[in-house]
Amino acid sequence: MATQETVPPHNPAQFLLALLTAVRQVTGGRPAGSWAKVDKVREKLGTTNRDAVDAAIRLSVARNWMRSDGDPPSSITLTVDGVKKVEAARPAAPPA
Numbered sequence: 001m002a003t004q005e006t007v008p009p010h011n012p013a014q015f016l017l018a019l020l021t022a023v024r025q026v027t028g029g030r031p032a033g034s035w036a037k038v039d040k041v042r043e044k045l046g047t048t049n050r051d052a053v054d055a056a057i058r059l060s061v062a063r064n065w066m067r068s069d070g071d072p073p074s075s076i077t078l079t080v081d082g083v084k085k086v087e088a089a090r091p092a093a094p095p096a
Contacts, residue, residue, distance in 0.1 A: 065085055
């Protein structure tokens with residue numbers, strides 16, 4: 001299976017946003033409450049660092065941007081606040 005490999009950002013704030021965006025993409029942009037497997041999100045991020053992803057998930061859960069199952073989590077979902085965070089970070093569409 002060919003996937004586009006990306007280099008995860010080194011800045012923690014950028015990594016958190018990249019995580020939220022990856023969840024949004026893996027769930028196909030479905031509404032908040034659509035679950036994604038952590039392994040698929042990690043693959044989308046282009047990292048094998050499970051510890052960094054788990055830490056970002058815990059922080060996102062604490063900030064109410066995400067919900068997770070298990071410890072360590074195997075599935076994650078964005079909350080409404082998480083979807084809003086991703087949508088607010090999207091670049092503005094060019095004028096028509």
